[in-house]
Amino acid sequence: MLDIAEVARQSGIPASTLRYYEEQGLIRSAGRRGLRRIFEPDVLTRLSLISLGQIAGFSLAEIAEILRDHEAPAIARERLLDKADALDLRIRELTALRDGLRHTARCTAPSHLECPSFRRLMRVALAHAARRRRAAARAAD
Amino acid sequence: MLDIAEVARQSGIPASTLRYYEEQGLIRSAGRRGLRRIFEPDVLTRLSLISLGQIAGFSLAEIAEILRDHEAPAIARERLLDKADALDLRIRELTALRDGLRHTARCTAPSHLECPSFRRLMRVALAHAARRRRAAARAAD
DNA sequence: ATGCCACTTCAAGTCAACTTGAGGTCAAGC
């Protein structure tokens, strides 16, 4: 059994955040010793999963939902595959962007705006931004 | 010359956001017709660049700085290459994550936690999260 | 010339994900 300071030390996540995660239902403590929370060691695994989800671009609310599902007998496989596909798209975008940045740094043309590959990149950017706004608007319903 | 509604229409960015961007020094209007802003058409290029920067993970403040540099005779090539390298790292992480998600969905092992590749993925996640926190702390100075 | 309504400003609100602070409790070492 670990106290909150030990969990913080081993996970690298501040105690304030751990309390916040508990309040949000992302983790739970095994009980209390007096006032103080005590945690089972496997909370560290759960915290890894939470970090993983954050990198993947899930909100904490989504992560909470997935973790709930995960505790049920069946794992939400479809959800994971969806997110993998979304990551694919994002990876392609970031790759294009990276290449665009390298090109921009290398290219000695008088203006980057004359460069077709740079202009293509910008079109992708606006399209992506529009997509994000639509997604945000949908989520606001 | 374009009015704000036309810029909004062509860029897909709401007028409220365009005013906000102007206030933040990201774009500027060519002048006013009465109270109303009028924009030169090349503001659309600038807005593309802003979206591009956002995808790349720059904050608006960073984008403003880069755009300022960009207007000076020399382009901040080094900065761009730095960001390209940072993107490389991020792309590698996301790729690992995507593969991990696909594996997790496919893998029928009783518990993913027993799977070595899944466990490796989780270590990467915690390390990444810690790095982000350190970066945020540095930025807070 | 007049009325509409797209524009304007400015302050305040929102959202996620935390952090901070004040004031309180209690387990443990001396």
Place this chain on the structure above:
DNA sequence: GCTTGACCTCAAGTTGACTTGAAGTGGCAT
């Protein structure tokens, strides 16, 4: 048994990127 200080709660503050609302102005079609 007393102090210390790590822990607790709960409310409020913070940051970034905007949005919203109220109240005002003025360009332009009729």
